[in-house]
Every structure is written in C-alpha cells, then in structure tokens.
Amino acid sequence: xxxxxxxxxxxxxxxxxxxxxxxxxxxxxxxxxxxxxxxxxxxxxxxxxxxxxxxxxxxxxxxxxxxxxxxxxxxxxxxxxxxxxxxxxxxxxxxxxxxxxxxxxxxxxxxxxxxxxxxxxxxxxxxxxxxxxxxxxxxxxxxxxxxxxxxxxxxxxxxxxxxxxxxxxxxxxxxxxxxxxxxxxxxxxxxxxxxxxxxxxxxxxxxxxxxxxxxxxxxxxxxxxxxxxxxxxxxxxxxxxxxxxxxxxxxxxxxxxxxxxxxxxxxxxxxxxxxxxxxxxxxxxxxxxxxxxxxxxxxxxxxxxxxxxxxxxxxxxxxxxxxxxxxxxxxxxxxxxxxxxxxxx
Numbered sequence: 001x002x003x004x005x006x007x008x009x010x011x012x013x014x015x016x017x018x019x020x021x022x023x024x025x026x027x028x029x030x031x032x033x034x035x036x037x038x039x040x041x042x043x044x045x046x047x048x049x050x051x052x053x054x055x056x057x058x059x060x061x062x063x064x065x066x067x068x069x070x071x072x073x074x075x076x077x078x079x080x081x082x083x084x085x086x087x088x089x090x091x092x093x094x095x096x097x098x099x100x101x102x103x104x105x106x107x108x109x110x111x112x113x114x115x116x117x118x119x120x121x122x123x124x125x126x127x128x129x130x131x132x133x134x135x136x137x138x139x140x141x142x143x144x145x146x147x148x149x150x151x152x153x154x155x156x157x158x159x160x161x162x163x164x165x166x167x168x169x170x171x172x173x174x175x176x177x178x179x180x181x182x183x184x185x186x187x188x189x190x191x192x193x194x195x196x197x198x199x200x201x202x203x204x205x206x207x208x209x210x211x212x213x214x215x216x217x218x219x220x221x222x223x224x225x226x227x228x229x230x231x232x233x234x235x236x237x238x239x240x241x242x243x244x245x246x247x248x249x250x251x252x253x254x255x256x257x258x259x260x261x262x263x264x265x266x267x268x269x270x271x272x273x274x275x276x277x278x279x280x281x282x283x284x285x286x287x288x289x290x291x292x293x294x295x296x297x298x299x300x301x302x303x304x305x306x307x308x309x310x311x312x313x314x315x316x317x318x319x320x321x322x323x324x325x326x327x328x329x330x331x332x333x334x335x336x337x338x339x340x341x342x343x344x345x
C-alpha cells in the first residue's frame with residue numbers, strides 16, 4: 001500500500017524534529033555572580049590601594065608639619081648641599097656663553113713698521129683686505145692710535161712733549177672663523193710677520209683658549225662637587241629616616257601585630273624621605289635664586305666695562321623641574337636605603 005499524503009507530511013515533521021540542534025553555551029547564574037564578584041573585588045582592591053597611599057601621604061606630611069623645627073633644619077641642610085652646585089653650574093653656564101661670544105671676536109692685530117709712510121701703510125692695508133681668508137679689516141693710522149691712547153690713558157701731557165709719534169699704524173683683521181681652523185689662523189699670522197712692512201702680528205685667541213681650559217677644569221670640579229654633595233644629601237636623609245624608624249618602633253610593632261605587611265610598614269617613611277628631598281630642593285632653588293640676584297649686578301657691570309654684549313642666563317623651567325625631581329629622587333633613595341636596613345618582618 002502506498003502511504004497517504006498525510007502520513008508523508010507527518011513523517012517529514014518527525015524527520016525534521018529528529019535533526020540535531022546547535023547547542024548554545026549558557027552561563028549559569030552562580031558563574032555570572034562569581035565573575036562580577038571578581039571584577040568588583042578587583043576594583044575595590046585597587047581603590048583601597050590608592051586610598052591607602054593617599055592617607056599615608058597625608059599622615060606623613062602632617063607628621064612633618066607637627067615637628068616644624070626638625071623638618072626645617074633638615075630642609076636647610078639639604079638645601080645648602082644642593083644650592084652650592086646649582087649656583088656654580090649657573091655661573092659656569094654663563095661663563096661658557098660669555099666665552100663662546102669672545103671666541104667669535106678673536107682677531108689678528110698687525111702692527112706695521114713705525115717709519116712706514118701713512119699712504120704706503122693704507123695701501124698695504126687695502127691689499128691685505130683682499131685676502132680671501134680675511135672677512136673684514138680696519139686700518140688705524142699712527143695719528144689715530146696716538147689720539148686714542150691719549151684719550152683713555154693719563155699720559156697725554158707726557159706724549160705731547162715727545163718729538164715724534166712712537167706708536168705705529170696697525171690693522172685689525174677679522175678672519176673667517178667658520179672657514180679656518182686654529183692652525184690655519186696661526187699660519188696666516190706667520191705669513192704676515194714675514195712681510196717687510198709688518199713689525200709684529202698677534203692672534204688674540206690664546207687667551208680664549210686659556211679661558212676655555214679654565215672653564216673645562218672648573219666644570220669637572222663642579223660636577224665632582226655635585227656628586228659628593230648628592231651623596232651627602234643621601235646620608236642626611238638616610239640618617240634622618242633611620243632615627244624616625246627607631247622612634248616609631250612601637251608603632252611598627254603594632255602594625256605587624258594587626259597583620260600589616262612589611263611594605264605597608266615602610267610606606268610612611270618612604271613618603272617622609274620624598275618630602276624631605278622635595279623640600280630641600282625647593283630651599284636650594286630659593287637660595288640659588290637669591291644668590292644669583294645678589295651677584296648679577298656686579299657681573300653685569302664687569303661685562304659692561306669690557307665692552308662685551310652679554311645677557312645673564314638664569315635657570316629656566318626645565319632646570320627648576322630637574323632640580324626638584326632630583327631632590328625628590330634623592331629623598332626617596334635615601335629613605336629606601338634606611339628602611340632596608342631595618343627588619344619590618
């Protein structure tokens with residue numbers, strides 16, 4: 001017998017219902033609650049960690065505020081130790097700037113023969129100025145040299161009684177510094193001295209070399225002094241924190257009895273060292289600024305007497321931030337050195 005249409009449709013429905021279905025993963029309610037609890041617990045632990053740091057930082061600052069005299073004395077000792085190299089570094093930077101400005105002004109002074117006629121001397125000067133190694137030159141006759149010398153010296157009456165002019169004409173030559181090395185400039189001076197019209201030629205760069213040699217020596221001494229004083233700051237902060245730890249030994253014992261970790265017990269002293277370093281650097285900055293303001297006017301007057309164009313450079317924002325950061329870092333390192341020697345376990 002052939003199956004009827006109704007039986008065929010029923011069999012088709014049963015076949016479809018018997019086909020395997022895709023199983024979608026499901027999360028049980030207890031698992032959802034466990035994941036959310038973990039996330040919530042992690043957020044609470046992180047928040048509690050930062051809240052603990054905030055509270056300890058406030059407490060450490062309040063302890064320093066309650067002992068103003070010892071805190072101020074510590075800041076002054078650190079400030080003096082940091083102010084000395086800071087002042088010397090500022091003065092050294094200005095000396096380097098001043099020396100570089102003088103280096104650009106190094107010229108060649110060519111003194112001609114005394115008995116050389118003025119017309120011939122002027123012609124010789126014009127010919128020397130055509131040298132491609134010379135950027136510019138200025139001719140000073142013997143009469144102009146005598147007049148200038150009489151103007152700034154106290155020998156005008158003595159010079160007026162002389163029968164003749166003892167001063168020679170001379171040429172102030174400015175070589176092309178960017179194209180010539182020092183050896184080439186010295187060779188140019190030798191060539192000029194071999195000319196019969198020239199009595200003497202001088203390159204006024206030797207004193208600049210001496211100046212830079214002195215500056216280099218002072219720079220090495222300043223950095224050596226800065227390293228030694230930084231070590232002194234570390235010792236001061238380490239000793240201060242060590243005494244603080246010994247004075248608060250009972251408090252540390254209580255913290256350990258109630259389950260506080262070693263890191264938790266060290267934390268207040270690390271913040272105290274940080275405050276000591278930052279406050280000492282701030283005091284050093286104030287001392288350095290006051291000292292620079294005190295000596296700036298005599299320095300400007302001295303530079304003005306030499307006729308040099310110079311502007312005193314004061315510490316900029318990067319220097320100030322670097323000093324504050326260095327002081328804070330030294331305070332933190334000094335405190336860490338001290339608390340590592342003490343057993344918080």
